[in-house]
Amino acid sequence: xxxxxxxxxxxxxxxxxxxxxxxxxxxxxxxxxxxxxxxxxxxxxxxxxxxxxxxxxxxxxxxxxxxxxxxxxxxxxxxxxxxxxxxxxxxxxxxxxxxxxxxxxxxxxxxxxxxxxxxxxxxxxxxxxxxxxxxxxxxxxxxxxxxxxxxxxxxxxxxxxxxxxxxxxxxxxxxxxxxxxxxx
Numbered sequence: 001x002x003x004x005x006x007x008x009x010x011x012x013x014x015x016x017x018x019x020x021x022x023x024x025x026x027x028x029x030x031x032x033x034x035x036x037x038x039x040x041x042x043x044x045x046x047x048x049x050x051x052x053x054x055x056x057x058x059x060x061x062x063x064x065x066x067x068x069x070x071x072x073x074x075x076x077x078x079x080x081x082x083x084x085x086x087x088x089x090x091x092x093x094x095x096x097x098x099x100x101x102x103x104x105x106x107x108x109x110x111x112x113x114x115x116x117x118x119x120x121x122x123x124x125x126x127x128x129x130x131x132x133x134x135x136x137x138x139x140x141x142x143x144x145x146x147x148x149x150x151x152x153x154x155x156x157x158x159x160x161x162x163x164x165x166x167x168x169x170x171x172x173x174x175x176x177x178x179x180x181x182x183x184x
Contacts, residue, residue: 038166
């Protein structure tokens with residue numbers, strides 16, 4: 001979100017947001033609430049039987065992408081003979097070259113922006129999309145974002161612990177990889 005020019009605040013402010021129980025704060029909604037997987041799974045289970053829900057970890061997907069792909073194909077009963085390019089990375093995270101350019105792009109990307117509406121009206125969708133992606137790419141540097149400080153990482157690990165336990169109980173998922181990543 002920093003790259004996109006949307007997040008101007010420091011992610012470390014999320015600790016204060018949690019402690020003040022500011023659940024409607026955008027930092028909480030986007031960076032904490034989205035990670036409360038057990039909460040979201042409970043909502044899904046209200047509407048779908050457990051056997052119609054497949055849950056796996058992103059870390060497993062990264063480590064065993066082909067196995068997960070085949071497992072999902074088998075689970076939804078479609079052929080896994082077609083194997084897409086599973087190694088291609090989409091939307092890799094980099095720092096912006098210019099925060100100012102990110103802010104300008106954010107305004108241009110707004111659906112109410114008359115420039116965007118006009119260009120979208122005039123250009124075919126595929127050309128518009130390619131143009132937009134290339135403009136965004138111009139602002140990508142090769143620098144990775146700064147890692148989260150250990151203090152915040154530990155705080156978040158402790159905050160998410162009861163939710164992760166609930167997820168483990170709901171799914172029988174082995175979440176040891178989260179513990180290993182935390183202790184690494």
